[in-house]
Amino acid sequence: MTEPLFYRLPWQSGSVYPGAHPGQMTGAGQLFKRHEPLIASPDPRRIDIRATILDPFGNYRVRVYHQQSSVNVYLIADLSASMGFANKKSTLIQFLLTAAHSAFGYGDKFGFIGCTENRQHQWLLPPGQQLGSIKSLVEQIKTTRFTGTANGLLQAAAYLSSRRSLVFLLSDCHFPLAQLREILRSLQGHDVIPLVLWDQQETTDLPSWGVISYQDMENNETRTLFMRPALRQKIIDTYHQRQLDVKHCFRSFGIEPLFINDAYSTQLINGYLHQRAA
Amino acid sequence: MNLAVDSPWLLSGLVLVLLPLFNSGMRLTPNPWLTMIPTDSMSTLLSLLLRLMAMAAIAGLVLGMAGLHRTEQSIERIGQGAHIVILLDRSNSMDNSFAGKAPSGKEESKADSARRLLSEFVSQRKSDLIGVAEFSTAPLFVMPLTENKQAVLSAIAATSTPALAYTHVSKGLGMALSFFQQQAVTGSRIVLLVSDGAAAVDADSEQKLREWFKQQQVRLYWIFLRTTNSPGIFDKPLDSRDDNAQAMPELYLHKFLSSLGSPYKAYEAESPNALRDAIADINRLENLPMYYLERVPRLDLTDRCYQLALLLMTLLLGVKYFEVNVKND
The missing domain is CATH 3.40.50 (Rossmann fold)
Structure with missing residues (x-):
């Protein structure tokens, strides 16, 4: 087979399955998406100390990342x-x-x-x-x-x-x-x-x-x-x-x-x- | 136009004329979407023309095979002229010259002169119906009344064969009159009797001739080709003993014809010139308007059909030659 098609999406895929395109899901990605309370995303490795200190309510803040999704x-x-x-x-x-x-x-x-x-x-x-x-x-x-x-x-x-x-x-x-x-x-x-x-x-x-x-x-x-x-x-x-x-x-x-x-x-x-x- | 065919069952082949409506005979090139091709009036015209040509070519072939022809028909015509029956004497004496002996050198026999001058006369009369009869011992039917001058001229020319026997005028006149029996009375009817002698008319024939001349309303012109020193029409008998039909048949025939009651004129021609004058006189006199039917012979249209088909097929072949061959894979 010759060269494949390099299609890239200018939008975020809504698929839950991990893949190669920007997605709406949070998960194991490289790109920071937002902070979440530890209770919503129970992954102590991702606790952001700075954000936790700055949190007025004293909750633990966890970084979550974009998940690459399939389409x-x-x-x-x-x-x-x-x-x-x-x-x-x-x-x-x-x-x-x-x-x-x-x-x-x-x-x-x-x-x-x-x-x-x-x-x-x-x-x-x-x-x-x-x-x-x-x-x-x-x-x-x-x-x-x-x-x-x-x-x-x-x-x-x-x-x-x-x-x-x-x-x-x-x-x-x-x-x-x-x-x-x-x-x-x-x-x-x-x-x-x-x-x-x-x-x-x-x-x-x-x-x-x-x-x-x-x-x-x-x-x-x-x-x-x-x-x-x-x-x-x-x-x-x-x-x-x-x-x-x-x-x-x-x-x-x-x-x-x-x-x-x-x-x-x-x-x-x-x-x-x-x-x-x- | 009355068209007819020889084999009507072949006309069933005309159904094939519809063939070009279903199949243009062209190589079809697939096209994804014809809507994209703009309507082109010249192309529409051409395709219509091609179909019509193909249909006409098939029709031409079928009609040609069926043997299309125009039937014989008659056309009503009105012309100046007359119905003329030329009644020629074919007795032996007609082959003599006006001098009463066998023609030698440049001399012309009476029959030759009569033939020549009558041919001229016939050629001059454009719209007459002319018939030809001859008589000798018995009457000879040669040519019925026809407008075909060529046929009449040929009939007159045919009298150049050597003459026959005696002169039997009454039978000849009877034959001449019978020509008019089936004809409508239009224009004038003429019997042109050309003879160089006469014979006594017996009582029976006399009775019949009188009756027929009355019925047919025929004018009679008698051109008497008088041989030198022979008794003429208008000669009075010198001896009262000769005053009978056997001795002077010409005079008595003249008397009989004059007494018929129908118009009659006799010319006594003693030379070819006198004969010409007599014929010119008749030519001048007999020009009454008349009505007659001209017959047009059957016209075979098969050739035209095939020619048309050939022409159209050649054209179609030419168009086929200009057809584009698109290689499609």
């Missing part, structure tokens, strides 16, 4: 037909493995929620730390041909834990913006990292001249186009405008999306994650 990492993946285009699927698999490995490396639990037309339990993986189940999931994804729309994304939030989690949202966002807003609204309780997966073949690698018959992968509608430079530019402009619109939509929820137009690489996502945490 649940989810990957919500759009498994609609359009995600089968070009090498989006292999990107999805690659990212799924990288994310799972990274989460296990941090000691976090990793869950997968695959969204198709309607909920399908075969694409649900509850948070866990078993690499084997991830592997079998990958095999399943490899052999399956994606069909239908991404309407299942609307129900994805129901499968997340109620505690704030880190959610990677991997989709090509080929659905109306209203649906995207609906999805983001349902995910507001979580830390969402949207990865918008586009392929150059759909956006910029278009023929300049010729007749081409396109078939929509999701609703099978066909359209014959007489391609010429003007129309090609028009399509590229439309995608550019779409990118701006999608960005705007995410930003209205306080989220900055990452567009993966070119070749996928872990460095690209790590760069984005660094910017985000800074």
Whole structure:
């Protein structure tokens, strides 16, 4: 496996289990959190003499520290037909493995929620730390041909834990913006990292001249186009405008999306994650 | 336009015309989201055109196989002219010259002159219905009344074969009159009798001819090609003993025809020029408005169907050549 994802949380995880991220729990950490009475935190080794002397009520004061906590990492993946285009699927698999490995490396639990037309339990993986189940999931994804729309994304939030989690949202966002807003609204309780997966073949690698018959992968509608430079530019402009619109939509929820137009690489996502945490 | 087909059961193949509505015949390139492709009127027009072309090509092939044709039909026309039956004498004497002997050198036989001048006459008459009949010992049916000038000219030209036997006018006239039996009376009806001699008309025929001339309202023009030194139409008998139908058949035929009660005019032509004058005279006289049906022959449209299909398929093949092949992995 290549480089893992260095995701750092700009918020405190509420998980009680120790892990690698800033948490809300007190425990065996390095960072001082507050003083507590000895009765609340019965650890005589941590008695702070200075604080005890200064205490007007004469109680013993004990230092307590932040506990590094774990976090649940989810990957919500759009498994609609359009995600089968070009090498989006292999990107999805690659990212799924990288994310799972990274989460296990941090000691976090990793869950997968695959969204198709309607909920399908075969694409649900509850948070866990078993690499084997991830592997079998990958095999399943490899052999399956994606069909239908991404309407299942609307129900994805129901499968997340109620505690704030880190959610990677991997989709090509080929659905109306209203649906995207609906999805983001349902995910507001979580830390969402949207990865918008586009392929150059759909956006910029278009023929300049010729007749081409396109078939929509999701609703099978066909359209014959007489391609010429003007129309090609028009399509590229439309995608550019779409990118701006999608960005705007995410930003209205306080989220900055990452567009993966070119070749996928872990460095690209790590760069984005660094910017985000800074 | 009356269109018909030879094998109607093949028209069931027209169902195939709907095929292009279901399959554009183009290689389909998957696209993740067509909504992102802006509507382009030129592309819409092109795809519509391609479908129509494919449908028309299939229709053309099917109709071609079924044998599409336009049925024979008649067109009503109104023109200046007449229904003319040319009644030609084919007796032996017609092959002689006006001098009464076998033509030699540049001399022209009476039949040749008549043929030449009648051909000119027919060519001049644009909108007539002309029929041709001949007579010798017995009448010969050659060509019914038709507006097809080519056929009439050919029929006249066909009289260049050597002449037959004697002159039997009454049978010939009967035949000529029978041409009008199935025709509506429009314009004038003319029998143009061209002969160089006459024969006595027997009483039975006389009776019938009188009756028919009345019924058919036919005008008769007789161009008598008079051989030099032979008795003419208007000659009076010198001897009262010769004053009978056997001795002077021309005079008696003229008398009989004059007494028919229908318009009748006789020309005595003693040379090709006189013959031309006589024909010009008739040409001038007979120009009454008339109504007739022009027949248009069946028109085979199979070739056009195949041509259309070929053209469209070539165009479609051209478009196919310009199809973009996107390699998708």
